[in-house]
Amino acid sequence: MADATRTTATAEPPATTDPAQDAVPVRRPALSPSRASDFKQCPLLYRFRAVDRLPEVPTKAQVRGTLVHSVLERLFALPREQRLPERAKELLEPVWTELASDCPEWTDLFEGDDDGEVESWLRSAGELVDAYFGLEDPRRLEPEACELHVETELSSGVLLRGYIDRLDVAPTGEIRVVDYKTGAAPRQIGEAKAMFQMKFYAVVLWRLRGVVPRQLKLMYLTDGQALAYTPDEAELVRFERTLEAIWQAILKAGRTGDFRPNPSKLCGWCSHQARCPSFGGTPPEYPGWPEPDPGEESVLDRAD
Structure with a gap:
């Protein structure tokens, strides 16, 4: 996306006598869809991830999701005529090599595995790529952006920040937000979290562009299904108030340190049970x- 369609709401860094520190801008705390969802799910989980920033060991499924997202991003960088299933699967191994180079700790997940197990994991990623082609033909699309960083400040002062998997803009100006899902969370819970994420992006784009997205589209690659939803302005106004309320609750907990656990079915996916009072x-x-920023999402957050 061109710079004109983005809003940067970064605070001025505090005065300092250290030139090296002057060179690094301090970003304001912001709310991302993943961290907002964390707080809704369990305030203590939010604290562990955004405040304590405790490390989490990813699963092979999460890393596979990151790989598939990266492959689809590269696919749309190719000329239309090259956006074929075979070409996409040819990207799997080189993209995985790049990801492993950037995050060498991910290769520890495969320690002790033989070549056949790694190849089986790559094939499973290829199956998700095949499922994508069963849902749409990328040769007929020309997205405005993939893995798009968006950021805006609401009139209340809440700073929203996130990454959109894909943004499609029609010649008539209609906007479609597309998100790929490769995770295996319970479908009902997963869909609720995914729609929360999509409405978050819809609010950000509405405030950035003055246009309510025409469609929010979720593409479930594990089972080859798609879910489309059309929001309206009144709904986004209500959702914006929800985000403001979540942020105020986060700030209140931040002042007191009172981030309480909220046990649920999703505890089975949590990496922090050993630290949880529940x-x-x-x-x-x-x-x-x-400080400076508890709102940043990781590539694993974005891959879902």
């Missing part, structure tokens, strides 16, 4: 509200 654990000492 499972007999003890959280680390509260470090205080973080």
Whole structure:
């Protein structure tokens, strides 16, 4: 997307006598769809991820999702006529090599696996790519952007920030937001979280462009299904208020350190049970509200 369609709401860095520090801008705390969803799901999970920033070991499925997202992004960088299933699957191994180079710790997931197991994992990624081609023909599309960073500030002062898998803009100006899903969370819970994420992007784009997205499209590659939804302005106004309320609740918890656990079916996917009081654990000492920015999403967040 061109710079004219983005809003940058970065705070001015505090005065300092260190030139090296002057060179690094301090970004304001922001709300991302993943972190907002974390707080809704479990305030303590939000704290572990956004405040304590505790490391999490990804699963092979999460890394596979990142790989598939990266392959689809590269696919749309190719000329239309080359956007074929065979060409997309040819990208799997070189893209995985690049990802492993950037995040060498991900290769530890395959320690002890033989070549056949790694090849089977890559084939499973290829099956997700095949499922994508069963849902649409990329040769007929020309997205405005893939893996698009968006950021805007609401009139209330809440800063929203996130990454959109794909943005399609019709010649008539209608906007479609597309998100690829490769995860295996329970479908009902997963769809609720995914739609929350999509409405978040819809609010950001509406505030950036003054246009309510015509369609929010979720593409479930595990089962080859798609879900499309059309929001309206009144709904986005209500959702914007929801985001503002979530941010105020986060700030209140941040001031007091009172991030309480909220046990649910999703606890089985949590990496922090050993530190959670609901499972007999003890959280680390509260470090205080973080600066400069607790809102950033990782590539694993974006891959879902």
